[in-house]
Amino acid sequence: MEIYKEFSFDSAHFLPNVPEGHKCKNMHGHTYKLKVFVAGEVHPHYGWIMDFKELKDAIAPLIDQLDHKLINDIPGLENPTAENITIWIWNRLNPLVPQLSRIELYETPTTGVIYNGK
Numbered sequence: 001m002e003i004y005k006e007f008s009f010d011s012a013h014f015l016p017n018v019p020e021g022h023k024c025k026n027m028h029g030h031t032y033k034l035k036v037f038v039a040g041e042v043h044p045h046y047g048w049i050m051d052f053k054e055l056k057d058a059i060a061p062l063i064d065q066l067d068h069k070l071i072n073d074i075p076g077l078e079n080p081t082a083e084n085i086t087i088w089i090w091n092r093l094n095p096l097v098p099q100l101s102r103i104e105l106y107e108t109p110t111t112g113v114i115y116n117g118k
């Protein structure tokens with residue numbers, strides 16, 4: 001079984017490595033939607049895989065770093081594609097939440113990344 005919790009953050013970014021003339025070389029913003037999945041067994045006493053609040057507390061410092069920021073300024077995110085942001089989140093969240101099974105990051109309503117750490 002998997003549980004999930006959704007988060008969102010509003011951030012500015014630009015993509016420095018795209019060719020001249022590409023619209024994403026200009027600074028612009030997104031309301032990112034983040035969906036975090038955790039897999040495991042249902043605890044016989046608590047009746048849950050993991051407390052949603054524990055998940056929220058684990059990701060809060062990462063959301064704080066991203067929300068209302070220029071993502072390019074964050075060390076490790078100088079080229080803040082959706083793929084790189086997703087890997088950055090995974091690498092910081094997985095040590096705190098070892099049962100992490102999947103991250104989905106939506107940059108726009110029609111574009112996103114699904115990552116399971118491999």
Ligand SMILES: Nc1nc2c(c(=O)[nH]1)N=C([C@H](O)[C@H](O)COP(=O)(O)OP(=O)(O)OP(=O)(O)O)CN2
Nearest residue numbers: 013015024028030080081082083084107108110111
């Ligand atoms: N594989 C990726 N491709 C692109 C990324 C990315 O992170 N990974 N990022 C961008 C830009 O950040 C851009 O803001 C999003 O691109 P796009 O889907 O073209 O955005 P639009 O809102 O303009 O989409 P429309 O459907 O055309 O309105 C680009 N590519």
Ligand SMILES: [Zn+2]
Nearest residue numbers: 013024028030
């Ligand atoms: Zn963008």
